[in-house]
Each structure stands twice: as C-alpha cells, then as structure tokens.
Amino acid sequence: NAGVTQTPKFQVLKTGQSMTLQCAQDMNHEYMSWYRQDPGMGLRLIHYSVGAGITDQGEVPNGYNVSRSTTEDFPLRLLSAAPSQTSVYFCASSSNLQGDEQFFGPGTRLTVL
C-alpha cells in the first residue's frame, strides 16, 4: 500500500492563480480531510469528507473547494491564490469518523507570491 499520497510536494503560485492539490489513498478509507499548517502553528481543518459524494467545511474553508467523486481521491482546489494561503497542506484519511488512526500524507508546501 502506498498509503496517502499528495502531489505536488512543492508549488509556487502568483496571487490570483488557481491550482489543485491532489490527494489519493489506497486503503479504502471513507473519511478524508485537508489541513493547513502555517509556520510554528498547529493544524487547521479546511474541508473534510465522510464518503464519496459528501463533503463539508472545516475551520478555515474560505478560498478552497473540494469534491469527492471517488473513495480514493480528494482534491483541494485553490480558486484564486492569495499570500495568506502560503502554508503546508496535509491530506489525511481514516477508516471511521472517530479518526481512529488518521493517516497523513507527506504534505504540499505552497508559496503564494
């Protein structure tokens, strides 16, 4: 099993550009989520999904869209990048809603100029 994979590992954007961060898992997990982590800070929940076709907002959803068309994939879209979105983005998955051992991806380091 590859676990949770994220692409790209690094990305630099200009203000106003859009892009999609990819996340995939091969563990058949129903629950997937996106977090962002700013330097020296904890993780903040952006969006999450409890199954294919179901998504919901976390703590900091503004400026981001998600969709969950398959169990495996949970892409995060930045609609119009802003410098405030400079952060490290982590995707995670788990087999149940209680978060029993969420598996995290390696992260995507995003810089918005």
Added chain:
Amino acid sequence: LAKTTQPISMDSYEGQEVNITCSHNNIATNDYITWYQQFPSQGPRFIIQGYKTKVTNEVASLFIPADRKSSTLSLPRVSLSDTAVYYCLVPIGSSNTGKLIFGQGTTLQVKP
C-alpha cells in the same frame, strides 16, 4: 463544541517520564480522544486513542478520568527522538459529523 487546551511547551530529560495533559471540557458522551505526534516537515502520526480510564500501547499510555474533561498522555522514559509536537484531538460537535479538530499542540523538548 469540544475544544482542547494543552500547554504550549514542555521540557524534559532523557529517561524521564513525561505527562502531557489536554483539557476538553465539552467532550460528548461518545467521543474518543486521540493523540498525535508530529516531527518537523512531516505529517502527524497517530500515537494512541482512548474513551475512558486507561489505554496503553507499546509507546504510550493515555489516562482519562471519570468525568472525561481532560486526558493525560504519558510517555515513559523519553529519549531525544521523542522531541516533537504532540496534539490532542477530539471531535467538534456530534461525533457523527466527522469534524476532527486539532488542539494547539504541545512542543516537547527532550534534553540529554
């Protein structure tokens, strides 16, 4: 809404036992408490999860009092490699919403 409070930082020495306490005053009846460890430039890693009383695995113990308003992660005989940020995780709102929120984390520094 469940919200967690942890100490921002702690220092310890190699070989000591470290206890990190997390407060979660509004935890719901059916919610589990989960702890994660994070090293720099890596995603968090699951340590332990519990519902009540005591849970122990090969790396840590988790103590949860009867009122469940707090929990304590216990790391026995820490080493330098245990230097990391430790997060307490509880669900927000109903445990069926799927919304899991990290606390602010405790930075543990283990000294030789």
